[in-house]
Amino acid sequence: MPGFHRPHADFHSPLHLKVERLCVERGGRTVLRDISFALSGGETLVVTGRNGVGKSTLLRALAGLLPLLSGAAVLEGAGEAEFSAQAHYLAHADALKAPLTVLENLEFWARYLDAGHPAQSLSPSAALEAVGLPHVAQAPVGILSAGQKRRVALARLLVAHRPVWLLDEPMTALDAASRRRFAKAMQDHCALGGIIVAATHEPLGIEEARSMPLGAMS
Numbered sequence: 129m130p131g132f133h134r135p136h137a138d139f140h141s142p143l144h145l146k147v148e149r150l151c152v153e154r155g156g157r158t159v160l161r162d163i164s165f166a167l168s169g170g171e172t173l174v175v176t177g178r179n180g181v182g183k184s185t186l187l188r189a190l191a192g193l194l195p196l197l198s199g200a201a202v203l204e205g206a207g208e209a210e211f212s213a214q215a216h217y218l219a220h221a222d223a224l225k226a227p228l229t230v231l232e233n234l235e236f237w238a239r240y241l242d243a244g245h246p247a248q249s250l251s252p253s254a255a256l257e258a259v260g261l262p263h264v265a266q267a268p269v270g271i272l273s274a275g276q277k278r279r280v281a282l283a284r285l286l287v288a289h290r291p292v293w294l295l296d297e298p299m300t301a302l303d304a305a306s307r308r309r310f311a312k313a314m315q316d317h318c319a320l321g322g323i324i325v326a327a328t329h330e331p332l333g334i335e336e337a338r339s340m341p342l343g344a345m346s
């Protein structure tokens with residue numbers, strides 16, 4: 129039976145993500161066929177390839193938002209919760225509520241995501257500091273620039289710890305300083321034993337990241 133399996137593990141085991149022969153369809157067409165890779169805690173995988181090759185599809189499938197035609201993704205060492213509950217998924221869209229203030233958005237996400245690992249989670253205010261936006265805390269998100277909204281979306285990753293980050297074009301709209309800041313946040317996540325799978329056309333700023341080019345399906 130294809131799907132996400134959750135082997136028994138405790139929070140003290142090193143993380144290991146194993147993706148085996150993943151196949152995913154979109155609109156009746158096989159977009160991903162036999163995608164396999166393995167990552168240990170501390171590692172980053174950068175998924176590359178031309179527009180439409182299936183990078184976002186891979187991340188959405190790993191996040192549990194698309195069914196698998198076949199294959200499996202197994203996360204070991206992250207506890208008993210479902211795989212999708214162990215991963216942050218950052219999509220192209222920022223998932224912010226325009227009428228709420230920046231701080232209210234982050235407070236919502238901290239509650240919704242249930243910051244169950246307080247030692248590794250930041251408070252909403254601290255997360256805003258981390259993305260360099262404390263001065264807009266009380267502004268409605270709707271009035272922010274595209275890059276500022278992206279930075280608030282990135283702050284969401286910090287208010288509730290998740291061992292796996294699935295990031296779709298995380299650097300979109302970010303200026304140079306914000307890219308450096310987020311590269312540091314990703315490095316810190318890996319230094320704590322986390323795993324990152326990122327789809328991007330641009331450099332992530334993580335020198336030791338592995339690269340996986342996706343090829344076109346015939």
Ligand SMILES: Nc1ncnc2c1ncn2[C@@H]1O[C@H](COP(=O)(O)OP(=O)(O)OP(=O)(O)O)[C@@H](O)[C@H]1O
Nearest residue numbers: 154155159177178179180181182183184185186327
């Ligand atoms: N909802 C959908 N229904 C049918 N086909 C879809 C759907 N969403 C995406 N596709 C198709 O799936 C394929 C892969 O799309 P995907 O968004 O994963 O590509 P990508 O590699 O992330 O592209 P980009 O670099 O442009 O972001 C494309 O051919 C696309 O047209």
